[in-house]
Amino acid sequence: MEEKQNGIYFPLDKINLLLDTPKTDPKEIYYSIENNYDTIFTWDYSKDRTKIIKLYEKAKRSQWNPSDDINWNLGVDVEKSVLGDQGPINTDKFIGTPLEKWKQKEWLEYGIETKKYTVSQFCAGEQSALMYASKIVETIPWYEAKLYASTQVIDEARHLDAFTRYLEKIGGGYPVNSNFKNYVNNIISDSRWDIVYLGGQVIAEGLTLASFSHMHAMTNEELLKDMLKLIIRDESRHVAFGVVSLMEAYKDLSDLEIKERQEFAYEASVGLLGRFVQIEVWEKMGVNPKNIIPLVINSGKNRFLRQALFTKVVPNCKKLGLLDRNDGWLRKRFEEMGVIQFEDMELTDEEI
Numbered sequence: 001m002e003e004k005q006n007g008i009y010f011p012l013d014k015i016n017l018l019l020d021t022p023k024t025d026p027k028e029i030y031y032s033i034e035n036n037y038d039t040i041f042t043w044d045y046s047k048d049r050t051k052i053i054k055l056y057e058k059a060k061r062s063q064w065n066p067s068d069d070i071n072w073n074l075g076v077d078v079e080k081s082v083l084g085d086q087g088p089i090n091t092d093k094f095i096g097t098p099l100e101k102w103k104q105k106e107w108l109e110y111g112i113e114t115k116k117y118t119v120s121q122f123c124a125g126e127q128s129a130l131m132y133a134s135k136i137v138e139t140i141p142w143y144e145a146k147l148y149a150s151t152q153v154i155d156e157a158r159h160l161d162a163f164t165r166y167l168e169k170i171g172g173g174y175p176v177n178s179n180f181k182n183y184v185n186n187i188i189s190d191s192r193w194d195i196v197y198l199g200g201q202v203i204a205e206g207l208t209l210a211s212f213s214h215m216h217a218m219t220n221e222e223l224l225k226d227m228l229k230l231i232i233r234d235e236s237r238h239v240a241f242g243v244v245s246l247m248e249a250y251k252d253l254s255d256l257e258i259k260e261r262q263e264f265a266y267e268a269s270v271g272l273l274g275r276f277v278q279i280e281v282w283e284k285m286g287v288n289p290k291n292i293i294p295l296v297i298n299s300g301k302n303r304f305l306r307q308a309l310f311t312k313v314v315p316n317c318k319k320l321g322l323l324d325r326n327d328g329w330l331r332k333r334f335e336e337m338g339v340i341q342f343e344d345m346e347l348t349d350e351e352i
């Protein structure tokens with residue numbers, strides 16, 4: 001399990017850090033983030049940022065309603081869809097591990113719990129996007145961007161609405177992953193408006209967009225496929241908004257200021273990978289996460305999935321000029337991670 005050829009390798013010291021992070025209390029209902037930032041008004045109503053205005057017009061025309069545009073009467077057979085998504089399990093690979101006695105029944109149960117966990121984290125992600133989109137409305141000094149960001153607020157509300165309804169349909173849920181909660185805390189509490197953009201619009205939405213696109217391509221479930229199709233269209237617009245805005249904001253920054261953003265982009269990307277470590281799922285399955293996660297986290301499939309998450313983030317960082325400044329600091333980090341090959345991939349479905 002130590003081979004290092006393909007995909008993103010997760011170092012063991014990072015796994016131990018994740019395993020030792022206190023988990024969210026399942027009884028937690030409210031969570032507060034302390035904030036200190038300026039709410040900025042502008043009296044300059046000119047619309048010179050044509051790309052942002054174009055996105056704003058498109059956003060207004062692309063509104064949809066989870067109550068009307070998703071057929072909630074479609075049945076969701078979780079067992080069937082998990083079996084379809086999971087494919088055949090090679091149980092021989094687990095001989096000598098805590099999973100060697102697992103039969104199809106346990107693997108199916110694990111697949112169902114993984115799905116509930118993943119959708120629960122999507123709900124937390126959509127709610128955090130709702131929060132930072134509304135913060136952008138207040139903190140961005142540009143009139144055009146305030147107009148656009150307001151459309152993202154309602155987009156994210158619809159996504160949250162759709163995912164929570166879907167979660168209810170598949171039954172139950174999991175608390176928010178505490179690593180993700182820390183990440184959201186860091187970006188939302190930062191008083192610099194561009195960091196909210198970089199951490200939210202470019203990194204978090206970029207990883208989410210890749211993750212939704214993968215799920216959309218893999219699932220055979222009609223309801224989920226329909227829902228993701230509508231959501232993906234919005235998310236690619238959100239990423240485009242982040243990139244267009246930051247291209248303008250970053251073009252005149254000094255090397256030192258860019259270095260801070262490069263470091264942030266790297267730490268944020270690596271930090272967000274912790275969101276996909278399903279400690280609670282293993283606990284629910286009666287397996288000690290410390291005994292199993294280090295064994296499975298670097299399997300070929302998991303490494304490949306982690307790598308695929310970067311198909312949007314790397315080209316967008318390039319577009320922002322973050323890859324090559326300061327002697328290619330971020331390029332080197334992405335090379336080490338094995339994701340630099342995505343740098344020239346098509347950016348988003350939106351024209352930037």
Ligand SMILES: [Fe+2]
Pocket residue numbers: 126129155156159235
């Ligand atoms: Fe969203």
Ligand SMILES: [Fe+2]
Pocket residue numbers: 129156205234235238
């Ligand atoms: Fe979004």
